[in-house]
Each structure stands twice: as C-alpha cells, then as structure tokens.
Amino acid sequence: MNAEVEAGDVLSKTINRIKKDIFVYGPALLIPALLNLFSTSVYTRIFSPDSYGDYALLLSTALLMTTLVSQWMQQSVQRYRPLYKSRDELGDFNAKLRNVLVAIMLLVLAIGAAAYPLVKAYSNLTTAVYVCILLLIATQTLYLVCSAVLQSDLNSKTYRKVNIAGAVLKLGLALLFIYALYKNTLSIFIALIATNLIVLIPMLRLTVLSRKEKATERASLGGTLAFAKQFAFYGFPMVGWFLGNSLLNLCDRYIIGFFYSSREVGIYIANYSIVTSSIGLICSPLLTAAHPLFMNAASQSGVTTKQFEKLITMFSKVLLLFTIPIVGFVTVYRYEICRILLGEAYTEGALLIPLALVSVLLWNLSMYGHKGYEVREKTRWMLVFVLTSAVVNTVLNFILVPPLGYLGAAIAAIGGTFTYCFLVHINSKRFIAWRLPWVSIAKAAGTTAVMAALLLLVKEFFDGGIWAQLIVGGLLAAPIYAAGLIVTKEIDLKRIAPLAKKRANKKVLERGLE
Known part of the structure; x- marks a missing residue:
C-alpha cells in the first residue's frame, strides 16, 4: 500500500513538474520555431526554389550525418545520467563523457578528411561547402549532447536561454553574412557553425566541463570503454531509429529530385518547413518537458505499469485535442498561409501543407506511444518499426512521385508515419500499453x-x-x-x-x- 502511495506521489510530482516545465521550455522552443518559420519566409524570398532546394537538401544530409554521430549519446545521456546522479557520481559521468566526445570529434574529422577526395570526384560540391558541412556536423553534435545533459538535469532555464540565443544568432548572422559576405546559401551554413561555436562556450562549461561535480575516480581507458559500451548497447538501436526517422523525412526529397528537379524539391521542403515549425509551437514544449521527466520517473521504484499507461494516454489526448482542429483550419486556409509565409513562387504547393500536417501529427503522437518501449529499454522494437515504416514510405514514393510529383511524396509520408504509429500501438501491450x-x-x-x-x-x-x-x-x-x-x-x-x-x-x- 505504501509503495502504491509513493508511486502515486512520484507520478503526481512528475505531472506537476511537466506542467511547470512546459512554461519554462515553451519560450525555448516557441521562439526558435517562430524564428525558423520567419527565416523560411525570408529565405524563400531571397533565393529561388532551385537554390533553396539545393540548400535544404544539403542541410538535411548534414543533419542526417549528425543523427548518426550524436543520437546514441543523446538518448543514453537522458537514460543513464539520472542513475549516476542517484549514486552521486555525476563527476565520473562528466569525465567519461568528455573522453567519449573527444574521441568522436577526432573520428568525425578523420573520416571527413579521408572521404573528401571521393566526394570531390563524384559530386559538384565546392571545398568551402564540404568543410562547412563537416564543421556543422561536429559542432551540432556537441550542441545536441550538451542540450541532452541540460534536459536530463532538468536545467530548463539554462536550456531556454541557450536555445533562444542560438535561434536569434542563426537568423541574425545568416542575414548579415548574406548581405555582407556571400549572397548565396553558403552564408547560412557559415552562420550555423558560428552560432554553434558561440553558444557552446557556456554550454560546455555548464555540462561536461563543469567543475561543480568532481570525479571520485580517474576516467581510465578501461572505464571510458565500459561507459561507451553501456551507451552503445542502449543508444545504437536508437541511432537506427533516428536514421529510419531521417529516411522517412529525406527519401522523398531525393526521389523528387531524381524524377523532377531542385525547383520541385524547394517547393516541397519550403511547405514542409512551414508545418514542422508551426506544429512545433504546440508539440515541442510538451514533448521536451515530458521526456526527461518520464525517464526520471522510470528510475523511481514502485511506479506501476497502469500508472504509466494513464500518463501516456493523458498526453496523447492533450496533443490530439490541440492539433486536430489545426488540421481543419489549415486545410481551409492553405493557400492564404502559403502565400503569406513563402511568397507567390511557392503557392502551387499549398495543398502540401494540410497533407504534411497529418503526417507530422501522426509522428508526434507516436512519440508518446513508444515511451513504454524506451522505459522498458526495448528500443530494438522501435528500430524494427521505424525501418519498416521507412521501407513503406520509400516504396510509396517510387509508386506515387512519378505520376503525382511532390503531392505523391506527401501522401507517401502519411503512409509511412501511419505505419509507425500503427505498429507501435498494436505491439505496445507487450510492455506498457498505449491506450488511445x-x-x-x-x-x-x-x-x-x-x-x-x-x-x-x-x-x-x-x-x-x-x-x-x-x-x-x-x-x-x-x-x-x-x-x-x-x-x-x-x-x-x-x-x-x-x-x-x-x-x-x-x-x-x-x-x-x-
């Protein structure tokens, strides 16, 4: 009886903390989302659909590479840092994580340098763009891992300040470089790298370089390898998951480019950017606040499966009640929204907005549905589901894109995200049931x-x-x-x-x- 009361107290505190952190994380995610929306609106007016399409495809590829490098560390930080904290071993955690990050950075630069002759021979990328992509992968990896540490420590105030500062700097520096240096998309890449370097200075000092928690033992090679092995065992299935997620978001863009041109890619990505930025205004604060607290609650004893099920259902309900009417509103006013945010050159793709919104909504909904898999450390199932969804999405793209163009890609995206949502739902009863x-x-x-x-x-x-x-x-x-x-x-x-x-x-x- 006492255990049930204690578990109830844990979940009650979790819900109350989530309510509080939504308002703290809110500005940290809402302001960047609004600025991303604004920057898309600005860039589509500065650059033609062809130029914007080339830039967006390169950026998406860079972010895919970043996913391969960073996501296993991000997920493992949020899973294991609370355990180290409960044992008062954060200093040891920081020391080992520093060693892993140094090794990863050296590996990224070495692979990038070795791959340069091959990339130069088989693509039309300039040296400047290639170097920028390589530096963006390295700095973005550091930024994401440090952000995961801040979130795991529930340091939402610092996370908010860093995110807002980074969003403002990205747009400000990009516009400055566009008009002062190069009036092409290379300036945006330079601005992204410069922003990461600036915000990493305080982030590193507050996280992996923090002197507040001193290590009780030296992070030896053997200790670091064991630490990295623990991270890899939990995190690498998540790398596959995020890779599958990236394929869901990327394969359509490459397939559109293969059958059509950069112009169609630019129209498709620009309209999709409106949706991802807009839906982020609702989904991101809720999910960002909930995830670390779910993981912290999972480390508490006595919390029952039924209590977790109710928690997941509650957040699923909140998300749906807020987002379903947005789909209806956007469907009615899709042309007006597209013309205001992107300009006349992109309005032929206005129908993409409600279609993309359905896809993004299904994906965000499934983020709550698979929390039970994360809590039970059954991430391999998530990997199987997302790879299956990526295959469905790819097959549908090859069937629908040739006759329908980017509209076919949007329909294929709905098919892929629905597949993932469906698989998570019907199999969740094995672990923690997702009751919609x-x-x-x-x-x-x-x-x-x-x-x-x-x-x-x-x-x-x-x-x-x-x-x-x-x-x-x-x-x-x-x-x-x-x-x-x-x-x-x-x-x-x-x-x-x-x-x-x-x-x-x-x-x-x-x-x-x-």
Whole structure:
C-alpha cells in the first residue's frame, strides 16, 4: 500500500513538474520555431526554389550525418545520467563523457578528411561547402549532447536561454553574412557553425566541463570503454531509429529530385518547413518537458505499469485535442498561409501543407506511444518499426512521385508515419500499453469537421483579402471548436467552474493578505 502511495506521489510530482516545465521550455522552443518559420519566409524570398532546394537538401544530409554521430549519446545521456546522479557520481559521468566526445570529434574529422577526395570526384560540391558541412556536423553534435545533459538535469532555464540565443544568432548572422559576405546559401551554413561555436562556450562549461561535480575516480581507458559500451548497447538501436526517422523525412526529397528537379524539391521542403515549425509551437514544449521527466520517473521504484499507461494516454489526448482542429483550419486556409509565409513562387504547393500536417501529427503522437518501449529499454522494437515504416514510405514514393510529383511524396509520408504509429500501438501491450482516447478523438474530429464547413461558408461569402480572411477565420475557429467540445461534453463545465472559482477565491485571499 505504501509503495502504491509513493508511486502515486512520484507520478503526481512528475505531472506537476511537466506542467511547470512546459512554461519554462515553451519560450525555448516557441521562439526558435517562430524564428525558423520567419527565416523560411525570408529565405524563400531571397533565393529561388532551385537554390533553396539545393540548400535544404544539403542541410538535411548534414543533419542526417549528425543523427548518426550524436543520437546514441543523446538518448543514453537522458537514460543513464539520472542513475549516476542517484549514486552521486555525476563527476565520473562528466569525465567519461568528455573522453567519449573527444574521441568522436577526432573520428568525425578523420573520416571527413579521408572521404573528401571521393566526394570531390563524384559530386559538384565546392571545398568551402564540404568543410562547412563537416564543421556543422561536429559542432551540432556537441550542441545536441550538451542540450541532452541540460534536459536530463532538468536545467530548463539554462536550456531556454541557450536555445533562444542560438535561434536569434542563426537568423541574425545568416542575414548579415548574406548581405555582407556571400549572397548565396553558403552564408547560412557559415552562420550555423558560428552560432554553434558561440553558444557552446557556456554550454560546455555548464555540462561536461563543469567543475561543480568532481570525479571520485580517474576516467581510465578501461572505464571510458565500459561507459561507451553501456551507451552503445542502449543508444545504437536508437541511432537506427533516428536514421529510419531521417529516411522517412529525406527519401522523398531525393526521389523528387531524381524524377523532377531542385525547383520541385524547394517547393516541397519550403511547405514542409512551414508545418514542422508551426506544429512545433504546440508539440515541442510538451514533448521536451515530458521526456526527461518520464525517464526520471522510470528510475523511481514502485511506479506501476497502469500508472504509466494513464500518463501516456493523458498526453496523447492533450496533443490530439490541440492539433486536430489545426488540421481543419489549415486545410481551409492553405493557400492564404502559403502565400503569406513563402511568397507567390511557392503557392502551387499549398495543398502540401494540410497533407504534411497529418503526417507530422501522426509522428508526434507516436512519440508518446513508444515511451513504454524506451522505459522498458526495448528500443530494438522501435528500430524494427521505424525501418519498416521507412521501407513503406520509400516504396510509396517510387509508386506515387512519378505520376503525382511532390503531392505523391506527401501522401507517401502519411503512409509511412501511419505505419509507425500503427505498429507501435498494436505491439505496445507487450510492455506498457498505449491506450488511445478514441472517444475524445471522435469528438475532436467531428467538431473539427463542423468548424471547417462553417469556415468554408464564411470564406465563400466574405472576401476582404488574404489577411482579413485569416484573421476572421482565426477569430471564429477557436470559439466554434470550443463550443463543439462543450456540446459533446469533452469539456465539462461543471468540473471547470468550481476549479476556476476556487482559484479566483485563492487570488482574492492572497491580495487581502498583502
């Protein structure tokens, strides 16, 4: 009985901490997402679809390489650092992690130098671009691992400051270099590297170079190798998972380029960037705050499987209730959104926005569904699922892209992400069951359909320009959706009213005491 009470207290504290960290992580993710959205809007007006397509494809490739190098360390840091902390061995953890990072950086540079003659012989990459990509992989790896340490330590305030500073610097330096150095996409790569170097100075001092936690034993070669082996055993299946994730996001771009040209790639990636940045405004703060706290709760004894199941279901429900109406709104106003954010040259791909949104929503939903696999350290299953999804996505791309172009790629992406979501769901009962809130989904979908139909009617009879259409639609969408949830009793006013009254009375009492 005491164990159940203690476990309940752990989960209650976890939920309360998540609520708090959403607001702390929120600015750290919302501001960069908004700036990414703005930067996409700026770059698509500076560069043609062809130039933007070449740049985006190179950046995606660099990030794929970064995934191979860094993700096994990121996942392992968040899994094992809490255990070292519980044993008061953070100093030893830092010392061993430093050794691993130094070895990885040297390996990256050595492989990059050895591969240069081959890349030079079989591609049209300039030396400057190749060096930039290599440096971006190295600096981004350090940045991501240090970020994982900050998140694991629940140091959300520092994480927020670094993320916001980095987002501002990336855009500011990119525009400065574009207009002061080179008016081409090389300037963006230089800005990304410069930003990483600047923000890494305080990050390294606060994480792996921290002197606050001193090592109780010297990080010997044998100790470091054992540490790296532990990381690799847990993390390398996750590398495969993130590689599969990258293939889900990348193969369509290469296939579009193969059958068509950089122009179509540029239109496709630009419209997809709108979606990933926008949906990140909702999904990223919630998931970023939840993940390290899930992992910390997993290290506590007494937390039952059913309690974890309820926690996962709760976050799945919150995500769906917030994002399903966005799909409906974006479907109605896709052309207006595309024209405002990207410009006239990219509006032919406006239909990509709602299609991409469905794909991204399914993917973000599955991030909660597979938490049970992570907690039970069954990451190999996740690897099998994501590779299966990548194969489905690739096959669908080869079938649909030749006749449909980038629209075929967007449909294939939905097929791939749905496959992953489906596999995670039906197999989760083996570990921690992912129970989807089907009744809430049905209510949200039905309400969204009504909302979209009403918005289409308003759009048909009201013609006040693009901005006016969006503003009127936005003002109408929220109350229509909220009213629908109240009518379907998804929102229970009888429960909300007493809580609101209690909170108001508490504020009045606090003011009186002052």
